[in-house]
Amino acid sequence: MVTINYAFREISCKIVYYGPGLSGKTTNLQYVHERVPAKSRGDLISLATEADRTLYFDFLPISVGDIAGFATKFQLYTVPGQVFYNATRKLVLRGVDGIVFVADSQRSKMDENVESLTNMYENLKENGIDINDMPIVIQYNKRDLPDVVPIEELERELNPHQYPYTEAVAVKGSGVFDTLKRITKIVLEHTKKKTSVGSPAGQTGGSEDEPVGVTGGASLSSTPVSGIPTETSSPATAPKPDSGPVPRMRPVPPPEQPAAQPQPTEHATPVQSPVDTAMEAPAASTPSSPPPPSSQPSTSARAIYAPQRSLRVRSRKHRSLFSRLFGWLFGR
């Protein structure tokens, strides 16, 4: 299933190399990876066993650049050819847009070719894919080996549907690009046919929703940069503790005698317990200054109120100590 992303102006197609074990599917991808210009390809990823046999799939993304206003990409996959990996083969076939069946031309491998081809049809069917509507190219590989089956016989045995075919020697690179060109062209032709619905709009932005400025690609790279940095400084970090801790901080009652605070110099008038006024000053000034916590974001409220509580506790303790001390002094 071709994915067309009109926002980024991208078309992405999935091509799978299928075939029996050791027929040269991974070798095809390795050669493509070696020869395609670095700017047009990504890394070749191989999920292989210790013995270098494909375990899950090989993956090679290739970009052929801008075609009619769309960045066109092909994702090349291989399947594990060994018989007992059928479950993973079926998974890799999901959403396939085109298949290259890599057949081993050696006479001794004919049975395996037939078995693998039958298996491919079965797996396509199980994935709900109509084989009559699937671009397929058959590659007869290993044509340089001594005991190879003639093309006519291979065609008769393996290609009753008359799919296009190529001859190849993948280890030497012969026929590899020929095969790839064939399948990619057929896939794009097929894509074109399948998307021929609705009103013709063209790539110049004729449709209602289509991006007029054709800047999808640019926005792709710019959005991640502009998106996140702002968010870290935004108040998004404080959603949950909003109402939790604040009421607990609030029980700190306003100072008992707020009127006493304006006269820190009242030391001289011991008539009205100078101790209280002296000790009241720090305690009274701190809690009275902040606005009611309900109007504040919770995080800042917490930051302000937490130290106050500890201050207040200390001041009460000290107050009782000092009042006892002064009481004892004045009492004498």
Next chain:
Amino acid sequence: MSSQSFVLMEEQIDQINAIILRMIKKAEAKCALLVDKDGHLITRQGFTQSLDTTALSALLAGSFASTKEIARLVGEPEFSVLFHQGHKDHIHISLVGERCILAIVFDDRTTIGMVRLYAKETSDKLKELLTRAQADNNNAPELDPQFAESAGSKIDDVFKD
């Protein structure tokens, strides 16, 4: 269904991006990728510059597909959530509707619980949006009539020995 093209318009991608970005902010994740089950990247948000998102998408889809098969073997229709824990970075993968996967990369600045919470919410929203997008596919604009022709010469340029 599998043979049907999946067409997304810019407006729809913008909406998807907005939903994902909001989730990243709330969950304090690093980045998120929306990938279809076939391994194609649909969109990405957050700090993705250091990531090979194309390869990551293919591998995520592969991972999810194989997990689905494992689920089937143990009698579950599907494991809807996957979590990979690393030393610094972790990945939370969840299913979005029938055909997409949301992968969220996050580190120790946040918690799996937060990510999970917001991923669930986001998946639901995206599912709805993608279902609508799927329904609108018939209104998608046609490709350039010269598309296949111009592709031919381009392909010949890139694929040569």
